[in-house]
Structure formats: structure tokens, C-alpha cells
Amino acid sequence: MVATGKRVASEEHGTAENAASSEEQTSHWITERPIVLAGFNLGRYEMASARAGDVTVKAYAARAMEKAFPRPSATVVNPPSPRDPRLNVDPILHQAIVPSPARNAQAVADGGARAVEYYSARFGPYPYSSLELTQMPGRMSQGWPGLVFLSSFAFLTHDQAEDLSGSPLESALAGLTLPHETAHQWWGDLVGWQSYRDQWIVEALANYCALMTLERDRPADVRAILERYREELAQKNKNDEALRDAGPVTLGLRLSSSHFPNGYEAISYGRGTWLFHMLRNMLLDTESGRAAHSERGPFDPDEPFVRTLRKVRERYAGKSISTSELFGVFEEDLPKPLWYEGHKSLDWFVRSWVEGTSLPVFSLHNVKYEKRANGTEVTGTIQQKETPQDYVSPVPVYALAADQKVLIGTVLADGPETKFKLAAPAGTRKVVLDPYQTLLSAPRNQ
Numbered sequence: 001m002v003a004t005g006k007r008v009a010s011e012e013h014g015t016a017e018n019a020a021s022s023e024e025q026t027s028h029w030i031t032e033r034p035i036v037l038a039g040f041n042l043g044r045y046e047m048a049s050a051r052a053g054d055v056t057v058k059a060y061a062a063r064a065m066e067k068a069f070p071r072p073s074a075t076v077v078n079p080p081s082p083r084d085p086r087l088n089v090d091p092i093l094h095q096a097i098v099p100s101p102a103r104n105a106q107a108v109a110d111g112g113a114r115a116v117e118y119y120s121a122r123f124g125p126y127p128y129s130s131l132e133l134t135q136m137p138g139r140m141s142q143g144w145p146g147l148v149f150l151s152s153f154a155f156l157t158h159d160q161a162e163d164l165s166g167s168p169l170e171s172a173l174a175g176l177t178l179p180h181e182t183a184h185q186w187w188g189d190l191v192g193w194q195s196y197r198d199q200w201i202v203e204a205l206a207n208y209c210a211l212m213t214l215e216r217d218r219p220a221d222v223r224a225i226l227e228r229y230r231e232e233l234a235q236k237n238k239n240d241e242a243l244r245d246a247g248p249v250t251l252g253l254r255l256s257s258s259h260f261p262n263g264y265e266a267i268s269y270g271r272g273t274w275l276f277h278m279l280r281n282m283l284l285d286t287e288s289g290r291a292a293h294s295e296r297g298p299f300d301p302d303e304p305f306v307r308t309l310r311k312v313r314e315r316y317a318g319k320s321i322s323t324s325e326l327f328g329v330f331e332e333d334l335p336k337p338l339w340y341e342g343h344k345s346l347d348w349f350v351r352s353w354v355e356g357t358s359l360p361v362f363s364l365h366n367v368k369y370e371k372r373a374n375g376t377e378v379t380g381t382i383q384q385k386e387t388p389q390d391y392v393s394p395v396p397v398y399a400l401a402a403d404q405k406v407l408i409g410t411v412l413a414d415g416p417e418t419k420f421k422l423a424a425p426a427g428t429r430k431v432v433l434d435p436y437q438t439l440l441s442a443p444r445n446q
Contacts (some may be wrong), residue, residue, distance in 0.1 A: 002132045003040035004147045005031035032128055034318060035145040036192060041134040048105035052116035055126050058346055059109035059133040060102035065152055066137040070164060101135050101155035107309030108133055108155055108178065112148075115182040118213050122306045124313045127190040131182070141177050143206075154178050169228060172221040176210040183209035186313060192320040196252035201326055204249070204272025205309075208280075211273065223437065226277065229270035234359060234443050243267075248355045249275065250323060274440040275353055279330065280305035281438035282394045285410050286335035304333065323354060337410050340392060348392040348412070359442040360393055361385040362413070362433050369429060376428040379421045382413045386442060389415055395439060399424040399431050 009028040031038070045060035112133050120126050128146040136142075136149040143149075156164065156178040159400070162171035187209070188202035211222050233244040237259060246255045246263035249272045255263035283304040300306070308330050312321065315329070327346045340348040352358075367380035382395055393413045397420065398405045409422040424431065434441070 001025070001027055001040060001042050002134050002147065003027070003029045004035060004038045004144050005029040006129065017368070021386055032147065033145075035189070037144055037189075039142075039144045039147060039149075041147070041149060045135070046102040046105060048109040050109040050113035050328070052113040052126070052131075053120065054129070055113075055116055055120075056130040057109050057112040057116060057133065058130065059105040059112065059150075061105040061108070061135045062263070063100055063102045065099060068122075068137065069152055072329075083174055099160050101152060101396060104155045104157060107157065108150070114181055114358070115179045115213060116185075118179075119183060119186060119209060122212075122301045123186050123309055123423075127185060128315070131185065133178070141181050143181040143188060145185070145189040148181045148184075150181060151177055169221075169224050172214075172218070173226060175214075175221075176207065176225070179210035179213045180206050187262040190318065191235075191313060191316045194279065194320045194322040197252070197399050198322050198326075200249035200254045200268045200272045201321065203268045203324065204276055207269050207273045208276040211277075217446060226274065227443075229266075229273060230268050230359070230440065231443050232270055241257075244271070244356075244357045244359055245355065248357055250355060271440070278353070278394070281396070282338060282410065283330075283335065284436075285396050285407055286337040304335075308333070323350065325371075327354075338377075338394065338412070340414075349394075352387075352391045352393065356388070356391065358387040358391060359440065360387045360391065361442045362393070362395060362439075364431065365432060366432055367431060369424075371426075372423075374423075375426045376424045378408065378423065378424045378428065378431055379419070380431070382411055382418045382420060382433065384413045384416055384418070391415065393439065396434050396436075397422060397431055398433075398435055399428040401425040401428050405435050 007029050011026045013024040013026065041060070043060065044062055046063065048059045048061075050057045112131055116126050116131060130146060132147045133150050134148065135152055135155060137152055139151050141149055141151045141154065151438055153161065153174055156174070158171055160173065161174045162168055162347055165171055165174070183206035184202065185206045191202070193199045193202050211225065214222050223398055227379055233242070235243050237243070238344070239259065241259060243260055243263065246257065246260040246267055249267055252268070253264050255267050256265075257263060260266075280303075310333075311329050312326065316325075327350055331344060331346050334344050334346065339345070345369055361384070363383045363385075366380045367378065370377040376399075378397075378399065384391065384393060387393075395411045395413045396407060397409050397411055399408045400406075401424070408424045409420070411418060411420045411422075
């Protein structure tokens with residue numbers, strides 16, 4: 001038995017008929033801090049352990065998968081080619097091996113420890129002294145304070161997950177489960193949400209934190225996962241209704257309906273993850289003195305997005321946060337290029353993107369280049385379609401100069417057309433919008 005908190009006592013009890021037998025066990029657990037939710041898991045587990053600084057991370061796994069777990073089918077090796085001297089050798093039947101969670105328990109414990117170290121370095125210390133990762137039948141996972149119900153699928157190796165799904169992307173998505181549930185120790189357990197309209201914060205933020213852990217070693221997976229989320233939002237049901245129209249992230253569980261059975265998951269996780277991706281890049285692009293960059297590198301613990309999340313953790317540890325309070329913290333150090341109509345506020349972002357549902361289409365028009373003493377002046381118009389008239393979008397504009405993409409500014413596109421004037425490096429003859437896909441927009445194939 002594994003539960004929230006720390007076990008301080010455990011006793012075995014015999015039955016009245018046979019006092020020597022151990023028919024019952026009583027455990028006493030005490031939490032290290034006040035918590036909103038408590039839970040436990042019970043199974044015939046084997047345990048593996050890892051360390052993340054002073055934090056002990058343990059993974060509890062059964063020797064075999066549950067009976068309902070998909071069984072890989074047997075495969076037949078192709079017969080030899082006609083030129084092969086072993087032509088008369090019969091094809092070999094290869095029986096796929098059913099995964100054993102216990103064999104992979106150490107890898108899960110190690111992965112949990114790495115996530116704890118990563119998040120602790122960015123958001124502040126892990127809130128508890130230990131983390132227990134316990135196998136749970138089925139595809140669903142759930143994070144409790146210091147305890148995780150971890151889907152059996154999370155105990156597959158990367159290759160096993162890919163073999164089972166037949167898709168590298170599905171394997172990458174499955175790989176988010178462990179860092180996602182670990183991130184809930186900060187976002188969801190330590191910092192809660194005020195109402196169903198704010199629940200998207202902890203789900204989307206935990207999911208984006210999971211993507212953060214992939215950014216250094218598997219950036220292509222991050223791009224592919226974000227693209228999948230965008231495509232899902234544009235998918236239409238049999239009534240020709242786009243999933244994005246189920247509603248904004250602030251509808252919470254009400255997003256799911258007979259028209260959109262998976263509306264909550266697709267929008268709270270998918271669109272919500274994109275909102276934090278946009279916010280992170282908006283702040284990074286407009287940070288004082290930052291003028292150019294190439295492909296995004298790993299998350300810097302001192303970049304503005306991470307600094308603000310540390311503030312959120314410090315102020316709301318053991319409390320609940322609302323959407324307006326979250327953006328209030330982000331507004332405190334808001335760079336001037338993100339001030340809409342001179343106001344130091346993210347109300348425009350909340351109104352258009354958090355409370356909205358659009359997937360805009362952006363295009364450049366009437367671009368002109370004028371040589372100046374210290375460079376090039378670029379003027380033009382950004383068109384924004386498939387949005388309400390008052391929709392405001394933070395559009396990054398890049399100059400192509402000397403085989404590099406140089407960020408020359410973020411334009412707050414307001415409504416159908418917005419004129420801009422930006423300074424670019426000398427010799428600039430072409431500008432492009434959002435080449436690194438940091439802005440949620442309609443899929444390119446639409």
C-alpha cells in the first residue's frame with residue numbers, strides 16, 4: 001500500500017480463528033503539509049528507487065500488465081530473398097514479448113527523479129520529501145500530493161510504446177505522461193485552481209512543463225506534438241463543426257458534450273498548452289536587448305517566463321489561483337512592446353486568446369524596404385483572418401539577413417489589418433511572420 005504523506009506506522013493483524021496468520025495490515029500516514037486531496041494505491045508491487053537531491057523517488061510496478069492491456073501480435077519474418085542460399089528455410093514466427101512494468105520500474109524512477117530536478121531548478125524546491133510513482137491499470141494517470149497513479153502505458157520503454165502504437169508521434173505523446181504528472185506536484189497539488197473556469201491552468205501548465213523537459217534532447221518531438229494539438233483543434237465532426245468551437249479553455253469540463261466528446265481534453269490540454277507556449281515566446285522575444293535568435297534552445301532557468309512562474313509558486317503555494325490572478329503576476333514585468341494601447345496589461349491576451357476560440361490566418365501585404373543610415377526600415381500590413389473584429393495577436397516579424405532569421409519586432413495585430421514600421425538589418429530584402437511557429441494559428445494545410 002502506498003499513500004499520500006509519509007508512513008509512520010504499519011501493523012499486521014491475525015484473524016480470531018488463527019492469530020498467527022496475517023490477514024490484515026493497518027498503515028498510518030501523515031502528510032507533510034496541509035493538502036486538499038488524499039489518496040492511496042494498492043498492488044502486488046516491486047519497487048525501484050532514485051534520488052533527486054534530497055528527494056527520494058520510488059516507482060512501484062507489477063511484474064505483469066493487467067489482463068486488459070493490449071497484447072502485441074506475433075509477427076512473421078519475411079522469407080529469404082531468391083538469391084539467399086537459405087531459400088528453403090521456413091519463415092520464423094516471432095512471438096512479441098508482453099512488457100513487464102517491474103523490469104522498467106528503475107527507468108521510471110530515474111525519469112521521475114530527472115523531472116523533479118528539472119522543475120526544482122526552475123520553479124523552486126519540490127514540495128514534499130518523496131515522490132511515489134505507482135502503476136495503475138488503464139490509460140488514465142492522476143497526480144496526488146507526493147503520489148502519482150501512473151498508467152501502465154507509462155511503464156513501457158520508448159521502443160515498446162512505438163511498437164504498440166505503430167507511431168513515433170503516439171510514442172512521444174505517451175512519453176509526456178510521467179513528466180506531466182510530476183509537474184502536477186507544483187501545478188495542481190501545491191498551487192490549486194479556484195473554480196472549474198481556472199482548472200485549465202494546472203492541466204495546461206503541467207503539460208507545457210512536460211514539453212519543456214523534452215526541448216533540449218527532442219525538439220522535433222516538441223514541434224510535432226504542438227502541431228498535433230493544432231490539427232486536433234481544427235478537426236470537424238460529422239456536423240461540420242470544428243472542435244475549437246466547443247468553447248474557450250475557461251469552460252473547463254463543460255467543453256465536453258455530445259457534439260465534442262473529447263472537447264475538454266483537446267482544448268484544456270491542447271489549446272491551453274499553446275497559450276503557455278505563446279506567452280513564453282512573447283516574453284522571450286520582447287525581453288530587453290534580445291534582437292535575434294535561431295532555433296529555440298533549452299529553457300533557461302532565468303528567462304522571464306520561468307521567473308514569473310517562480311513568483312506564482314512563491315505567492316500561491318498552498319492556495320488556489322484564478323486566471324485573472326495568474327495573468328496579474330505576468331503583467332508585473334510586462335515588456336513595453338506587449339502593452340496594448342499604452343496599457344501595462346494582458347487583458348487583450350485574455351480576451352482574445354484565453355476567452356476566445358479562434359485559429360487565425362496571418363499574411364503579409366504591401367511590404368516596402370527603405371534604406372536608412374543604420375539599416376533598413378520595413379513597412380507593411382499584417383492581415384488577420386478567421387477572427388472577430390477586435391482580436392489582438394502578438395505576431396513576431398523576422399528579417400532574413402545574411403542567411404539568418406533576425407527578430408525585428410512583435411506586432412500586436414489588431415483586427416483584420418494592422419500596419420507596421422520596423423527597423424531591420426542593412427540589406428534586408430525579405431521579412432516573414434512567425435517562422436518558428438510560436439503563435440497558434442490555423443494549420444498550414446487549411
